[in-house]
Amino acid sequence: MTKSDTTSQPAVAREIPLDVPAADGITLAGTLTLPVGPGPHPAVLCLPGSGKLDRDSNARRVRMDLGRPLADALARHGVASLRYDRRGVGATPGDWHAVGFLDNRADAAAALRALRSHPEVYPRDVGVLGHSEGAVHAMWLAAHAQPAAAVMLAGYARPGDQAVRWQGTQLAATMPRPLLPILRRLAARQLNRLATSTTDTIRIGGARMNARWWREQLAYDPRPDLARIKVPVLAITGDKDVQVDPGDLDVITQLAPGAETHRVPGLTHVLRRTDGPATVFAYRKLLRDPVDHEVLTHVARWLADRLR
Template sequence: MYETLTEIELAAPAADGVPLAGTLTLPAGPGPHAAVLCLPGSGKLDRNSDTAKLRMDLGRPLAEKLARHGLASFRYDRRGVGATPGDWHTVGFLDNRADAAAALQAVRTHPAVHGRPVGVLGHSEGAVHAMWLAAHAQATAAVLLAGYARPGEAAVRWQGTRLAAAAPRLVRPLLPVLRRAASKQLARLAASTTDATRVGGVRVNAKWWREQLAYDPRADLSRIRVPVLAVTGEKDVQVDPADLDVIAGLVPGARVHRIPGLTHLLRRTDGPGTVFAYRELLRRPVEDDLMTGVAQWLAERLG
């Protein structure tokens, strides 16, 4: 079905020399090709936005859709994941951003792309890094899938509120205690000084949390002067769909879409879309019409 596509293993060198192992997917026909850098959400994610326990299965279907619209794309394993070396537990939020910038430069200079426009597409945390790249690294266009537009701590607390609202009835009497415990843990992570720490006996990426909680993407959004498409699902419980209004207000000419029934996992549901439904939702593919719309929009601006 995909015999006209070409996949190339590419190790994009990070600023410190770490090879970010990934896949450069090329469309049919002679190059060089316009291209898209694809950035995943938060967590220990590989190039397909998968973890060991949960398969988002976004990377390859999206790359194939972009190729069918004449666009190359690059996606890579995070540090300490898949074929990229490193310790994922010690990598910061800003390290992820720096790696994204290095990957963007590697795509730009690859012979199959060199001289053609390169856009960025990010999901969740990746969307926030895409905002920075659009504002500071001369990305030609940016697609923001479920990207938040408020300080990181505010975004996390909004998530917590939605999670609490969907908690099973038997757990609800414990919510005040759980909220206080969560607030203490956030304060502890914000005040931490090490790259990693232990919370409840579990090793946690303290540097990532510290930097993410403090980061406010609104300054970057206000500096963007390239085309932006922002999409958030109406049933997203991890990113407030109302942040689309903030993006529209800060980015001149931005196109924003709040899609009915769409969840943070980029699948639609007739239910509430809570995290308790994620395993069931992940049995279905990412919405094809969403990927098609995104690919068409990028092709019109990069092709």
């Protein structure tokens, strides 16, 4: 895939609110985007990355602005989509700090059930798509909930603690060398506190941390679930991703035979491309631009071809 410029597009979809009943009774506030024209339609559940994210993958300080462009690209290719606010974010109630990694997975499963049951959707033609943490939940759903297809954008394929340590190594490479021993000791101490915690939240350096999410994520190994997947898989990671090892695409290929994988030149974890160094410190500038158009188009076409 190559980079191309984005252009303004006419309205190709209509949006309606869709409340998702979670297993514990909480209502997840969502948006169902439908292609123009009569239904029912094939559809995709869209799952965000980690953090306090709303249905458009936006947090207060980091705005991915992924949800709407992705929904529009899918609708343009005749595919409906559902996205929703996480617990404690936007219009969904709850305490985000107390929500676990496995809670996010359970909510994703509930959203998949709600999408399948909607009258505007073909229940047998529903796929799952996730970015970062959402890609890992998409892997689990693909293995256990029998969607029609699965897309993994920047998803890791190793135990969570290994994925976090790899990410830390990439971050350390951008730090002043004299500080590295101190920073490594501090990071190891904090990870150990999170991994051995027993409460939903703890305080580290005065900040309230979602300890349950961290220890569940650190303990989860997606590889057994990857090996169980029988549906079509598309996995995309950029070669300038410093939060997920692009080499994990090889693991996906080995464990999920037939998976289509792409290591996209210049693509970063925030799904924008750069000609500069691979570093999280470039995100602020990169996020001024829209999500990579070629990636969105490739994903939408791939799903449209497999959900009909």
